[in-house]
Amino acid sequence: MGPIHINSIARIYxxxxQEMVNLLFKNPAKTIPVILRRLRQKDLEWRTARQILMKRWKEQNEQNYYRSLDHRSSYWRQQDKKHTSTRALVHEIKDRAAHGGHEGKQLLHAKKEKAKEEHGSFYEVTNGNWVKKLRGRGLALHAIAAPTKTLFTPHLSFGYKSVSSFSRDAHRLLTFATEKGTLGPNDRERMHRMWRDFLNPFFNVPEGRVSLIGEDEDPPEDPIPPGVPVSTLYGEGTVVEYRPQDGFYKIQFAWGKGFLRPAAVLCSIMPVEESSVTSCYRRADTETLSERSQLMFGTQSLYLFLRLHHLLVERLAKARSYAEGRGGEVQVVTPGLALGTASPVEKRLLEDTRTEYGQERYDAYLSILYGLVDGHNASGENLRYEEKVRSLLGNDSCELYTMDKLINHTLKHLQAMSSDETFSQMVQVYRRHAKTGVFKPTAFRQEIATLSYDDVYAFQFCKVKDARRKHGYEAIIHMEYFGLLSEMEEIHMGYNGVMNDATMVDVDYDRDGGSSNKRQRR
Incomplete structure (x- = not known):
């Protein structure tokens, strides 16, 4: 007998x-029958246990095989959290601002290392150098919507493939998360007002409303008084009265009167405040933007919101592309966990990979995402969400696993914007300039400089002409970091706050030298 046999006999006892091994060598005639009977007994026991375990292993393999094909999900959450953090996003635009609109060596090296990890595909669109990427495809820079020269280098530019559909879906998701969250009624009203007064006009997207009528709600502590215009789930109207006996508002709409619960009244409508300062600045500025462009100056919260909102829109577009390209993929349907909680429609889409079901599959994904947002704190909900998404959209859909975190992160900055008094005044300035039908960038910038003493960012949202949509982008947003705008304007403005054209001259700078066509003091 060899060492393996001796060790096996020692282990079963x-x-x-060791005592049985010693007896085996001392008295083999009597010890061998006893050991042989014990070995046969253990052999039968182990074979029976293996049959039971094989059945369990087969079930586990069937459940986890489809997940094993996804090679990125193991570290996606960690990487996504790192690259969508406030620190990373702010550092990116400040690094570009310090290097004339280009990436610094440190940031460029980090992106190259990140690309090596993912074979050139990780974060290629959402955090990549978008303009440089388009140039690599042979797209001339004059073929895209250009930023205003007196404002932008730009430091960052991002494209929107579909502003209308995916921005509407993003708005509905964020609105749903707002209503389902733990925010107070005042915070929800301010956030709805932010969408109505600024974000929807800025993106030129009709207001999308998500109805949550039918849920239990407390009566308002401070009802909206009669005569106040309001925005509701059914359009805009005016409050006629509030009936405390049944908790309904009586609203006068253009089409007639209606009785709505407080949850259906989103926010009161604030009128556009007129200002002689705005008129003074606009008279002195002769430059105007294109009618297809929107202009805004904002705080860091707005910059972070727009970056995360763009990322949310991009991921919804990817979900749509995964849904439409699902037909050519070999699918192993995940049993139990995913299908056990799926509706009959979802089960049919999970089992059918034909491409003509692309829209239905995308709608099913949105339904799953709404369910995650509604019960994201439930035990095991994230795991069930991942299983459903993987089965519904394929192995490459791991970028959608953190959608709940992305929505919550975006919502946090939307709440910060809505609660910031300085930014609320900036929105009022935006509404005054937008009401005229055309933006004058220098006048807008000078008026914003009188409001903020913190870091200021500039944003220009440009619609792309139909003839230039061959690369699939409907709009482009340009971003630039200004820093302390009030200090910059002291160079361009008199101390009385009104620009004096007699003391100003136009100076042209090249792109490498900094900003272009800036106005300086004589």
Whole structure:
């Protein structure tokens, strides 16, 4: 007998194993029959246990095989959290601002290392150098919507493939998360007002409303008084009265009167405040933007919101592309966990990979995402969400696993914007300039400089002409980091706050030298 046989005999007898081995050598005639009977007994026991375990292993393999094909999900959450953090996003635009609109060596090296990890595909669109990427495809820079020269280098530019559909879906998701969250009624009203007064006009997207009528709600502590215009789930109207006996508002709409619960009244409508300062600045500025462009100056919260909103829109577009390209993929349907909680429609889409079901599959994904947002704190909900998404959209859909975190992160900055008094005044300035029908960038910038003493960012949202949509982008947003705008304007403005054209001259700078066509003091 060899060492393997001796060790096997010793192991089956446990603490008496060495004693049996000694007896085997001392008295083999009597010891061998006893050991042989014990070995046959253990062999039968182990074979029976293996049959039971094989059945369990088969079930586990069937459940986890489809997940094993996804090679990125193991570290996606960690990487996504790192690259969508406030620190990373702010550092990116400040690094570009310090290097004339280009990436610094440190940031460029980090992106190259990140690309090596993912074979050139990780974060290629959402955090990549978008303009440089288009140039690599042979797209001339004059073929895209250009930023205003007196404002932008730009430091960052991002494209929107579909502003209308995916921005509407993003708005509905964020609105749903707002209503389902733990925010107070005042915070929800301010956030709805932010969408109505600024974000929807800025993106030129009709207001999308998500109805949550039918849920239990407390009566308002401070009802909206009669005569106040309001925005509701059914359009805009005016409050006629609030009936405390049944908790309904009586609203006068253009089409007639309606009785709505407080949850259906989103926010009161604030009128556009007129200002002689705005008129003074606009008279002195002769430059105007294109009618297809929107202009805004904002705080860091707005910059972070727009970056995360763009990322949310991009991921919804990817979900749509995964849904439409699902037909050519071999699918192993995940049993139990995913299908056990799926609706009959979802089960049919999970089992059918034909491409003509692309729209239905995308709608099913949105339904799953709404369910995650509604019960994201439930035990095991994230795991069930991942299983459903993987089965519904394929192995490459791991970028959608963190959608709940992305929505919550975006919502946090939307709440910060809505609660910031300085930014609320900036929105009022935006509404005054937008009401005229055309933006004058220098006048807008000078008026914003009188409001903020913190870091200021500039944003220009440009619609792309139909003839230039061959690369699939409907709009482009340009971003630039200004820093302390009030200090910059002291160079361009008199101390009385009104620009004096007699003391100003136009100076042209090249792109490498900094900003272009800036106005300086004589």
């Amino acid at each position: 446990g603490e008496h194993g």
